[in-house]
Amino acid sequence: MKTENNDKDMNLERTADRMPPVGKTLDVPDEPTFFQESIHQLKRNKGAIAGLVVIALFLAVGIFAPYVSPHDPLEQVIEMRKSPPFTEGYLLGTDDLGRDMLSRLIFGARISMIIGVVSVGIAMFFGLLIGVVSGYYGGWFDKIVMRIIDIMLAFPYVLLTIVIVAILGASLTNAMIAIGISQIPRYVRLVRASVLAEKEADYVIAERSIGASNFELMFGSILPNCLAPISVQATLGVGEAILSSAALSFLGLGAQPPTPEWGLMIASSREFITSAWWIVTFPGIATLFAVLGFNLFGDGLRDILDPKLRD
Amino acid sequence: MGNRGHAVSVSFVQRDNGLQMLKYLLKRLSLLIPTLIGVATLVFAMVALSPGDPARVMLGERATKAQLEKIRAEMGLDRPLIEQYGIYMKNMVQLDFGESIKTGRKVMDEIKELYPATIELAFFAMLFATIVGIIIGVLSATRRNTWIDYTSMVGALVGVSLPVFWLALVLIMIFSVGFDLLPTGGRINIRYYFEPMTNFYVIDSIIYLFREGDPKFLTSVLRHIILPAIALGTIPLAIIARVTRSSMLEVLKQDYIKTARSAGILENRVVYRYALKNALLPVITIIGIQFGLLLSGAILTETIFAWPGIGKWLYKAIEARDYPAVQGGVMVIATTFVLINLVVDILYSLVNPKIRLQ
Numbered sequence A: 001m002k003t004e005n006n007d008k009d010m011n012l013e014r015t016a017d018r019m020p021p022v023g024k025t026l027d028v029p030d031e032p033t034f035f036q037e038s039i040h041q042l043k044r045n046k047g048a049i050a051g052l053v054v055i056a057l058f059l060a061v062g063i064f065a066p067y068v069s070p071h072d073p074l075e076q077v078i079e080m081r082k083s084p085p086f087t088e089g090y091l092l093g094t095d096d097l098g099r100d101m102l103s104r105l106i107f108g109a110r111i112s113m114i115i116g117v118v119s120v121g122i123a124m125f126f127g128l129l130i131g132v133v134s135g136y137y138g139g140w141f142d143k144i145v146m147r148i149i150d151i152m153l154a155f156p157y158v159l160l161t162i163v164i165v166a167i168l169g170a171s172l173t174n175a176m177i178a179i180g181i182s183q184i185p186r187y188v189r190l191v192r193a194s195v196l197a198e199k200e201a202d203y204v205i206a207e208r209s210i211g212a213s214n215f216e217l218m219f220g221s222i223l224p225n226c227l228a229p230i231s232v233q234a235t236l237g238v239g240e241a242i243l244s245s246a247a248l249s250f251l252g253l254g255a256q257p258p259t260p261e262w263g264l265m266i267a268s269s270r271e272f273i274t275s276a277w278w279i280v281t282f283p284g285i286a287t288l289f290a291v292l293g294f295n296l297f298g299d300g301l302r303d304i305l306d307p308k309l310r311d
Numbered sequence B: 001m002g003n004r005g006h007a008v009s010v011s012f013v014q015r016d017n018g019l020q021m022l023k024y025l026l027k028r029l030s031l032l033i034p035t036l037i038g039v040a041t042l043v044f045a046m047v048a049l050s051p052g053d054p055a056r057v058m059l060g061e062r063a064t065k066a067q068l069e070k071i072r073a074e075m076g077l078d079r080p081l082i083e084q085y086g087i088y089m090k091n092m093v094q095l096d097f098g099e100s101i102k103t104g105r106k107v108m109d110e111i112k113e114l115y116p117a118t119i120e121l122a123f124f125a126m127l128f129a130t131i132v133g134i135i136i137g138v139l140s141a142t143r144r145n146t147w148i149d150y151t152s153m154v155g156a157l158v159g160v161s162l163p164v165f166w167l168a169l170v171l172i173m174i175f176s177v178g179f180d181l182l183p184t185g186g187r188i189n190i191r192y193y194f195e196p197m198t199n200f201y202v203i204d205s206i207i208y209l210f211r212e213g214d215p216k217f218l219t220s221v222l223r224h225i226i227l228p229a230i231a232l233g234t235i236p237l238a239i240i241a242r243v244t245r246s247s248m249l250e251v252l253k254q255d256y257i258k259t260a261r262s263a264g265i266l267e268n269r270v271v272y273r274y275a276l277k278n279a280l281l282p283v284i285t286i287i288g289i290q291f292g293l294l295l296s297g298a299i300l301t302e303t304i305f306a307w308p309g310i311g312k313w314l315y316k317a318i319e320a321r322d323y324p325a326v327q328g329g330v331m332v333i334a335t336t337f338v339l340i341n342l343v344v345d346i347l348y349s350l351v352n353p354k355i356r357l358q
Helices: A002-017 A034-044 A046-063 A101-137 A139-153 A157-168 A172-198 A202-209 A214-250 A262-268 A277-305 B004-016 B018-049 B054-059 B065-075 B081-093 B107-142 B147-161 B164-178 B201-212 B216-252 B255-262 B267-304 B310-319 B323-351
Strands: none
Touching: A034 A046, A034 A277, A046 A101, A046 A277, A101 A139, A101 A172, A101 A214, A101 A262, A101 A277, A139 A172, A139 B018, A157 A172, A157 A214, A157 B018, A157 B267, A157 B323, A172 A214, A202 A214, A214 A262, A214 A277, A214 B164, A262 A277, A262 B164, A277 B147, A277 B164, B018 B081, B018 B323, B054 B065, B107 B147, B107 B201, B107 B216, B107 B267, B107 B310, B107 B323, B147 B216, B164 B216, B164 B267, B201 B216, B216 B267, B255 B267, B267 B310, B267 B323, B310 B323
16 A cells, blocks of 8 residues: 555656656556456466456356257256257256256256356355455454354354254255355455555545544445455355365255256256266366356456555 | 584573474463363354254154154253253263264264274375375475476466365376276275274275285275375375475575585485475475364265274264264264364474464
């Protein structure tokens, strides 16, 4: 923050030195903003671009699932059971009940994207809210919050989601809630730390002195300044949520049959590892690519948004 | 010469502060107790809040009301919640988790029997991940921006994006079903007459080897552990490789490395003697944290490989709503996790004095 302010001062001085003679105008090129600079860096980061393309692809497939899938994902064609890939009309083959693999994967993309966005949405909403308030006001509220966060972090992540689902009952909705809750601590910590660093900053004090309310200061001034690390965390969080929900469904604690959820598809394929490799393989590859997309983009974002890594 | 930075920090520790170290230790330890109480409370709440009735689970659907009442009274479920909580906490302190509803055995006894299997699996997974991860990390750091670096880093990214349970199935499909090289599950060939002593089968089978001179137990045990260890170790492997690489790159930039190079010391010696030693510091932290995480990751791996450890057992307990077993299992894993993290933090603060001053 400080260096940025200094830069601005220097810019002012420089412009003052170069004040055009009266009557003439001078074009001073604008310094690129942080946002413009980031977009520029993003274009040069191949991994991030690749990740973005993959994410866009899965999102598009998910949104337009009913239009792009060749079959109904739940339709069972008994005489076509366990057809291998490249069977006429069934590009990726069919599963043990004669359902089209490709269509199930496509609808699985829709489900996984929803899971990712909803879980991370839950985590961010509560995480940001709690983190900002906790960091801003401090005191007993902050103490209690930090204790609870410590307790949540005392559970390994997978175990925490399983424990929460065990309380709520096994369903896809509850899996999303469980994953969301398990991801709350990271946002609380992130935001709280940023708020602690920012709340005595000059711009906050200045705004307070001209009568900005606590609410405006917390959510209008301070929070937008921590958005860079939050967006990195959120991107990586979506990938993690997709993986966790697949794991929960695999254990029978998430989506229930006949939902075409990827983890559930892998679980029900277990008995076919000797007879039908495609039923086992494809849902895993779909999961891998979707998660990889978010991880690539998240990693790229981190490189771009972390000023320390910038040359 | 290469150790100058290190030497400075050591003298700093000696001069400044046994006292500060002690303060830090006490602070960390004092946080441990409330955390564990919180964990125990959450585990209690988990059962108190969850739908379903333990008495019903025990007696089945056809139990009469009178039978249910009786068993509830026996289990103390008819008492007010706060009293139940008090009794529960008292038992917790004595490490008494009660009896499993399903088997009727003491939960603690079952855990004692099963935990070694999980620890053994986690140990071999971590061994695999650490060795391969560090090698890959060092190779890609020293050959930065070559195809080795690119392939390893893409591989590492794939590694953290994989659904582990799927990888496990694919490994079984290829190595057990396809090539018939390795067994699909279990800890040892079930036809062998094998009496475990420590329940760490590798140790047990080595004892057998020395006592009876027959290596078949050891071979069987090792063959059984390969696939689950690879499946479980993949994520930590990828993470260790990435951390090693970035830490190594950081160290290789430093002055003492430049000095060593300019003094004409062989590049290999610079890398492995001087750089790697300091670069491994953050890696050690990661290894500790990942080891803790593995214990819960084992739930998936053990289920697939029919590995008779605490993960598979806990999963079965959750499925059967065997509440005392679930409480015990979750409590033990969470406590182990907390303790490992504590040890990692303390070790790290020993080598890095800056942490203590915060």
